[in-house]
Amino acid sequence: MGSVISGTYHDLIRNLIMKSPTNIMLKVVTGIFKDACTAYPDLKDSFLRDLRTLSLLVKNRGMGVFIHDLPNLDSLLLMGLETGRLVSEGPLSRKVSHKISVPRFLSGLWLRVFDISACLIVDADVNAILFIRQISVAFKKYGIDCTLERTERSTNEYSRIESECRTPTLFWADDVLDPNNIIHDVHFCDIVDTDIHGGDLFFEANSHDDRRRDSILLSNLQQTCDKIIGQFPPFHALSERCVQKHRAERGYRGRVDVGLRHGPGAVSEGYKAKDKYLFPSIPSKLRGVFPTILFGKKGYFNEESHPFHSNESPSRLVAVPKDGRGPRLIAAEPVSHQWAQQLVRGFVEFNISRLLPEYIDFRAQHLSQDCARKGSLDGSLATIDLASASDRLSCYVVERVFRRCPTLLRALHSCRTRYIRNEVSPDTWSYLSLRKYATQGTALTFPIQSLIFALCAISVLSGREHEDRIRVGRGNTRVFGDDIIIPKDRYDDMVRLLTILGLKVNTRKSFTHGLFRESCGGDFYRGYDVTPVKLVQLYDRKPASIQATIDNSNNLYIKGFWNASKVVEDQLGWKVNSLPIERIGAVQHGLVSYMGRCDRHLQYRYDYNLHVLQHRILHVRTRTKRIERDWRSAYLDNQFRLPYLIRDFSSWVTDRPSLIAERGWVTLLT
Numbered sequence: 001m002g003s004v005i006s007g008t009y010h011d012l013i014r015n016l017i018m019k020s021p022t023n024i025m026l027k028v029v030t031g032i033f034k035d036a037c038t039a040y041p042d043l044k045d046s047f048l049r050d051l052r053t054l055s056l057l058v059k060n061r062g063m064g065v066f067i068h069d070l071p072n073l074d075s076l077l078l079m080g081l082e083t084g085r086l087v088s089e090g091p092l093s094r095k096v097s098h099k100i101s102v103p104r105f106l107s108g109l110w111l112r113v114f115d116i117s118a119c120l121i122v123d124a125d126v127n128a129i130l131f132i133r134q135i136s137v138a139f140k141k142y143g144i145d146c147t148l149e150r151t152e153r154s155t156n157e158y159s160r161i162e163s164e165c166r167t168p169t170l171f172w173a174d175d176v177l178d179p180n181n182i183i184h185d186v187h188f189c190d191i192v193d194t195d196i197h198g199g200d201l202f203f204e205a206n207s208h209d210d211r212r213r214d215s216i217l218l219s220n221l222q223q224t225c226d227k228i229i230g231q232f233p234p235f236h237a238l239s240e241r242c243v244q245k246h247r248a249e250r251g252y253r254g255r256v257d258v259g260l261r262h263g264p265g266a267v268s269e270g271y272k273a274k275d276k277y278l279f280p281s282i283p284s285k286l287r288g289v290f291p292t293i294l295f296g297k298k299g300y301f302n303e304e305s306h307p308f309h310s311n312e313s314p315s316r317l318v319a320v321p322k323d324g325r326g327p328r329l330i331a332a333e334p335v336s337h338q339w340a341q342q343l344v345r346g347f348v349e350f351n352i353s354r355l356l357p358e359y360i361d362f363r364a365q366h367l368s369q370d371c372a373r374k375g376s377l378d379g380s381l382a383t384i385d386l387a388s389a390s391d392r393l394s395c396y397v398v399e400r401v402f403r404r405c406p407t408l409l410r411a412l413h414s415c416r417t418r419y420i421r422n423e424v425s426p427d428t429w430s431y432l433s434l435r436k437y438a439t440q441g442t443a444l445t446f447p448i449q450s451l452i453f454a455l456c457a458i459s460v461l462s463g464r465e466h467e468d469r470i471r472v473g474r475g476n477t478r479v480f481g482d483d484i485i486i487p488k489d490r491y492d493d494m495v496r497l498l499t500i501l502g503l504k505v506n507t508r509k510s511f512t513h514g515l516f517r518e519s520c521g522g523d524f525y526r527g528y529d530v531t532p533v534k535l536v537q538l539y540d541r542k543p544a545s546i547q548a549t550i551d552n553s554n555n556l557y558i559k560g561f562w563n564a565s566k567v568v569e570d571q572l573g574w575k576v577n578s579l580p581i582e583r584i585g586a587v588q589h590g591l592v593s594y595m596g597r598c599d600r601h602l603q604y605r606y607d608y609n610l611h612v613l614q615h616r617i618l619h620v621r622t623r624t625k626r627i628e629r630d631w632r633s634a635y636l637d638n639q640f641r642l643p644y645l646i647r648d649f650s651s652w653v654t655d656r657p658s659l660i661a662e663r664g665w666v667t668l669l670t
Contacts, residue, residue, distance in 0.1 A: 022063045024538050024571065025139050026055065029066070031564030032138065036109070036131050038563075043108035050105055057092075066139040067323065073103065074136035074532075075508060077113070077129065081516040081525065086110070086118040106132055120514075126528040133523075133532040134561065141534045143321040151319060152425045154326045158317075159428070161391045165435035166191075166502050168395040170413075173433065175285040177413040178406070188218035188400050191500060217460065217497045220469075222400065224459040227466045230404040232351050235411050237290045237340075240347050260294065261342050263443055267335040268316040268421070277633040282336045283312040289414040290340045314419035314431065315439060330441035331420055340415040341443035347408070348447045358474045359454045362447065368478045369522035371485045376524035381476055382491040382512035383519050386453075387504045389482035390445045391436055393452065397501050398437045401452055412437070412444065446481055454479040456501070457486050460493040483519045488512050533559055539571040543659040546572065547620045550579070554592045558584060577601065578618035578663055589619055589666060599668060607665070614665040623660050 033047050040047075057065045069091035076093060080086035088095055092105045101118035102110035109132050112125035146154075169186050170177050192215050262276050269280060279295045313334040319327035333341070352360050361367055375381030386392075402409040420432050420439065438445045457477050463469040478485045486494055491512045495505050511517050516525045523531040533555045537548040549571055556565035569576060569591065579590030581598035603616040 021142075021538055022058060022066075025063065025066050025142075026058050027567050028535070028564050029054065029135060029138060031567040032131070032135050032561055034563040035561045036135075039127055039131070040108065046108035050108075053105060063139075063142075063144070067142060067144070068325070070136045070138075071140045072136075073106070074133050074140075076103075077132055077136070078511075078516060079508065080114060080118070080120060081124075081129075082511050082514045084120045084514065086114045086120075088118070106135065124525075126525055126530060129525055130530045130532065130559075133530060134559075137532050137534055139535055141323050141536050142538075143323075143536050145321070146319075146327050148425070150326045152428055154319070154329055155317070155422060155425045155428045158329050158391065159432060161388055162432060162435060164502070165392065165394040166396040167435065168399055170395075170399050172395045172399075172413060172416070173418055175283075175288065177410055183399070183403050183406050183409065186400050186403055188222045189215055190400075191218060214496070214500055217493060218500065221456060221459040221497065224455050224466055224469070225401045226404045228355055228455060228458075229402055229408075231355055232405045232408055235344070235347055235405070235407040237294060237343060237411070240343060260339065262335075263338055263342060265338075265441060266318070266332045267338055268313055268332045269335055271335060276335050276339075279336050279339070281313060281334075285312065286336055286340060286414050289411050290343075294343075295336065295339065312418065314421040315417040315441075317420055317422045317424050318441070319424045327424075328440070329424070331417070331439035333417055333442050337415050337417050338443065340411075344408075344411050344415060345443045345447055347411075348444070348451065352447065352451055356451075356454055359458070359477055360450050360479055362450070362480075365480055365520040368480045368483055368485060368520040369524075371476065371478050372517040372519035372522055373524045373527055373529075374476075375485065375488075376515050376517040377527040379513075379515055380488055381485055381517070382488045383510060383517050384484040384486065384491070384494060384498075385506045385509035385518075386482040386484075386498070387506040389453075389503060390438065390440050390449055392503050393437055393449055394435055394502055395437050396435075397452065398448070401455065412448070415444070417442075450479050450481055453482065453484055456497055457484055457490075457494060460490045460497055461487070462490070478519075480520050485519055533561070535568075539568075543620050543661040546575070546618075546661050547659075550588075550591065554588065557592060575618050578616075580615060580617055580668055582668070586669070589617055589668060597668075605665065607667075610667070612667045614667050616663055617666050617668075618661060618663050619666055620659055620661045621664075623658050 030051060033051050037044050037047055054065070057069070061069070072090040073092055076086060076088065076090070086102060088101065088103055093103045094105075095101050096104045096107050100107070100111075100116045102114055102116070109125075109128040112121075112128035113132070114120055114124075169190070170183065171179065192211055267276065271278075282292065282295055315331040315333050315337075318330050318332050320330060322328040349362055353362075371381055372383055375383065398412065399409065402412065416438060418434060420434060422429055422432070437448065454477075457479060458466075458469050458473055461469040461472045461477065463472050473486075476485075476487050484494070495510075498505055509518065516523070516530075518524070521531065522529070533552070535552050537545055537552075539545050539549040549568060553565045553568040556562075556568060572579075576591070580602060581591055581593050581595075582588060583596045584592050584594060586592075586597070599615055605614055605616075606612075607614050
């Protein structure tokens with residue numbers, strides 16, 4: 001009897017160990033190796049040796065092999081594709097021998113991309129590149145809780161970057177931005193006049209030729225900004241609300257989100273969605289541009305005392321999972337600032353779509369991916385990636401970009417939060433006065449930085465006049481956030497200009513010399529898509545992980561990693577029998593297949609009310625809860641909501657609904 005219990009106990013422990021995340025990761029990577037064996041049967045022995053090496057490393061180091069060590073190989077590969085020579089350094093990069101200079105791990109694949117001297121082969125095997133990348137970064141973005149040490153390091157880095165931002169000329173820390181009316185006197189060439197002679201840290205050389213080149217770059221940038229921003233109409237909060245409402249009624253809502261509204265994100269006060277419309281405090285700086293009628297009738301809000309002037313609440317630093325190297329730091333904005341930012345965002349995005357449609361499209365990332373593919377074919381275009389772009393974009397730059405539209409600049413100042421509170425690791429620092437224009441998490445960060453980087457790109461294009469540069473850049477210059485694509489011959493000038501403005505170009509993720517290009521999540525080499533699938537989450541029996549597992553399996557299947565896809569699919573166990581098989585490109589409720597749709601294994605019925613055929617499948621749906629709220633909040637919500645978004649006056653659907661997984665009757669669309 002005791003032996004039976006002991007055996008059952010050991011079986012249970014063994015099953016738990018086999019289902020640990022690290023072992024599942026190893027199984028998935030083993031599936032990728034099986035796919036590689038199918039593609040390269042002559043390398044089977046080499047792959048078996050690599051897999052044994054990987055298994056021993058996982059046994060000794062655990063999950064860190066997938067999150068920290070293997071991604072180093074991808075960095076080496078991309079650097080080799082860019083420079084034409086592979087440099088072996090870091091984990092898992094030990095060379096085969098003194099005669100064969102490629103890494104021993106995955107040497108069979110490396111030798112299909114580089115020769116024995118580690119020089120790039122002219123006709124490098126694109127599939128080998130994809131297999132190396134997939135094995136290396138399969139779990140690079142896997143969501144785990146960062147250690148306290150890494151979190152503190154990130155917050156210290158956040159503070160250090162803030163201290164390096166250039167001090168603005170106007171009074172961004174006060175309620176009145178420009179009391180002396182000097183907005184038209186600020187100029188980008190002020191950097192040359194003040195910083196170069198003072199030995200600014202962003203400049204490496206102060207020769208006469210360097211100063212002349214920098215002056216030309218900054219003069220062209222100021223001219224470009226004045227020409228384009230000067231075409232923006234004046235911003236008036238009350239009239240803009242009416243204009244945006246009119247645009248929505250005319251059908252513009254598909255292109256630009258319009259209207260006064262709250263975003264889906266959290267706010268610094270910690271309010272739920274049902275409380276966001278009460279506006280506990282409205283700073284005097286905000287009321288100078290946005291009348292209180294936009295926040296409801298006077299008396300609907302209560303002034304609260306804060307440790308800062310003008311009753312302005314600070315934003316709240318929030319750490320969200322990014323990868324094992326550290327969290328992503330964003331900010332939760334005060335509720336009143338968030339509300340006003342949405343109105344300004346609609347104004348900015350609409351005018352960008354009107355003036356620069358060939359350069360920026362906030363609804364079409366694929367246009368940047370198409371440019372990256374083009375650049376990988378002929379090498380004519382370069383892709384630029386910035387490190388901590390929003391954290392380095394200073395008020396100094398913003399005030400000079402928007403000097404020709406003072407009304408918009410005042411609106412940008414009024415809805416900007418001046419302080420941030422650290423609740424992530426308060427032992428490092430508690431409060432910070434911001435020099436950057438906006439943190440990640442605000443409604444204006446993405447459109448403002450996209451516009452500024454597009455203006456920088458236009459200003460460095462060839463051409464004497466602004467109109468010439470605009471014409472030259474059409475079709476070969478695009479910006480989406482901090483993903484920048486410009487002609488290859490303007491790369492050096494663009495990097496120099498961005499560096500002068502206090503931004504930092506991530507040279508490891510910027511590509512100009514080789515035939516590899518990356519933009520907006522699309523990676524291309526010689527026109528071929530070599531984008532790996534990065535698994536962020538594994539199955540852990542929670543409803544959200546069910547859908548994530550289905551998506552991971554489908555993404556691997558579509559890329560051709562069929563064995564790895566089957567390993568991920570098997571994590572669902574019996575639940576797979578309740579999923580339909582659908583064709584590629586269909587509305588996905590289940591697993592996809594190149595063989596087409598299959599639903600014969602599912603229960604079905606005919607709904608005589610809807611006159612459709614329905615199948616009983618496992619699906620993840622949102623469960624919402626309607627809760628009563630204050631009548632003032634409901635009134636303000638419907639007062640400012642656009643006609644096609646009117647909701648029930650007396651109740652609200654929570655902004656954080658729960659997910660549930662259940663078997664139910666669903667109409668499968670083709």
